[in-house]
Amino acid sequence: MGAQGSLADGLARSLARRSGLPVARAETHISWLLFCGPDAYKLKKPLKLTFLDFSTLALRQHFCEEELRLNRRLAPQLYLDVLPVTGPAEAPALGGTGPVIDHALHMRRFADDALWSTRLAQGRLTADDLTQLGERLSAFHGTAPRAAADGDHGQPADIAAATAKVLAPLLTWPHSAAQAQPLQAWLQAEEARLMPWWRRRLAEGFVREGHGDLHLGNVVQLPEGPTAFDCIEFDPALRWIDTLNDLAFLTMDLQVRGRSDLAFALLDGYLSHSGDWDGLTGLRYFEVYRALVRAMVAGLRQGQGGASADEPDYLGWALRHITPPAGGRGAPLLITHGLSGSGKSTWARALLQAAGAVRLRSDVERKRLFGLGPLDDSHAHGLDIYTAEATQRTFARLEDTARTLLQAGYPVIVDAAFLRRDQRERFAALAQALGSPWLILHCQAGPEELARRLAQRTATGQDPSEATAAVLKQQQGHAQGLDTDEARAAITVGECNAAGVAQVLQRWLEPH
Structure with missing residues (x-):
């Protein structure tokens, strides 16, 4: 068992005597964990491995x-303190007065079923949970320290080297070599394409001190909402990474488990809050890299006889993820059309999850142009963001961003009223230029329902739209209906439901 095991045993006995409560124990390859009532304690093992060094008392204190x-x-709310462990290993105490023999990280314990890995398996994760986490992670990344452009982290050559290091064993193992070889060719081509982009991302401050290990087992559902925990502390290079590389671990983890709907709900929350649309240029590369890491770890476990029977097929997913759409078509584009309150955003949210699409929302992007957050009240800030010039700028931003996202291979939903024909025509032209399947989602609702939805939205204050009854009346007066050609490219919808979503997807995404 070793000295550290003896220390963990002794501390467990001490905790049980002091509290009168049972003490549960768990072990990872680098730590011992003790659970006693509402508390948890982590002891780092005195190890020196290729990727970490906990070999001395001083190092273990530092990393705690x-x-x-x-x-x-x-x-x-989970991470409380670092406590000295004193006394002999056979009878240690937390925070005692004797000689310090080690240190323990003191945490608040949470329920076992609060982990997102468990909640996903139980079918208890919702799109709202993912959207909320996406917004939280965006805020976290937005305030995280930035790496220097000439510093040690985020250099393009290091990104490619890290991928090559993970890929190397997969190319030699008999069970993975056939799948890894085409991935190697794709990764090398992507690295050549992304090198200038990586340099620009670093220069613009998108390499930050993030989490580094953002998978489903490191997210927990707390009473106040979801949050990540247990980030990487032992190797700065693993957490000083591009913000989209940080997020990619979680979007990959959800997709490989068959929940792309939740992955894109997470992405929608993150991007709506951050506006980092440029990050999607390299997201697919980062996701494939994260899948390779998981495949390598699974392969090592298999070699040690510890493979899990329900381990996802990471390499198979990665191969499907890099395969371009059949027929050489561009990524599909959909725009909404309808009065305020007609259900455009409800439909857009349902469709982005079902299709694995990215949503651009005019209400959010308009506010972003003026330095406002999605829920900020423009009137309270003394701004008029609804002038003709502001609208022109907004639609120009939507068009430029949609082009970037479509060229990156993502289906795009532009969530806006599109009441003017010239606004719709510029996106029809964009779809034609890129060879993208094209659909207008014409949303309708009765006058009473429109009024009810606007009143409810105003009362809650939880929607980016600032449309009022007066705005609705103005829209009704100047809206330009769909012409004959547009009507052929449109599908009319009412109340959003699963059958309607399936019908829209068939019309939008399936070849005709």
Whole structure:
């Protein structure tokens, strides 16, 4: 068992005597964990491995303190303190007065079924949970320290080297070589394409001190909402990464488990809050890299006889993820059309999850142009963001961003009223230029329902739209209906439901 096992045993006995409560124990390859009532304690094993060094008392104290500091950024309610462990290993005490023999990280315990990996398996994760986490992670990344452009982290050559290091064993193992070879060719081509982009991302401050290990097992559902925890403390290079590389671990983890709907709900929350549409240029590469990491770890476990029977097929997913759409078509484009309150955003949210699409929302992008957040009240800030010039700028931004996203291979939904014909025509031209399947989603609702929805939206204050009854009346007066050609490219919908979503997807995405 070793000295550390003896220390963990002794501390468990001490905790049980002091509290009168049972103590549960768990072990990872680098830590011991003790659970006693509402508390949890983590002891780092005195190890020196290729990727970490906990071999001395001073190093274990340092990394306990680093773990506390780093995780308090996202989960301050879980990470409480670093406590000295004193006394002999056979009868140690937490925070005692004798000689310090080790250190323990003190945490608040949470329920086992609060982990998102468990909640996903139980079917208890919702799109709202993912959207909320996406917004939280965007805020976290937005305030995280930035890497220097000439510093040690985020250099393009290092990104490619990290991928090559993970890919190397997969190319040699008999069970993975056939799948890894085409991935190698794709990764090398992507690296050549992305090198200038990686340099620009670093220069513009998108390499930040993130989490580094953002998978479903490191997200927890707390009473106040979801949050990530247990970030990487032992290797700065693994957490000083592009913000989309950080997020990619979680979007990959959801997709490989068959929940692309939740992955795109997460992405929608993150991008709506951050506006980092440019990050999608390299997201697919980062997701494939994360899948390779998981495949390598699974392969190592298989070699040690510890493979899990329900391990996802990471390499198979990665191969499907890099395969271009059949027929050489461009990524599909959909725009909404309808009065305020007609259900455009409800439909857009349902469709983005079902199709694995990215949504651009005019209400959000209009506010972003003026330095406002999605829920900020423009009137309270003394701004008039609804002038003809502001509308022109908004639609120009929507068109430019949609082009970037379509060229990156993502289906795009532009969520706007599109009441003017010239606004619709510029997106029809964009779809034609890129060879993108094209659909207008014409949303309708009765006058009473429109009024009810606008009143409800205003009362809750939880929607980016600032449309009022007066705005609705103005829209009704100047809206330009769909002409004959547009009507052929449109599908008319009412109340959003699963059958309607399936019908829209068939019309939009399937070849005709």
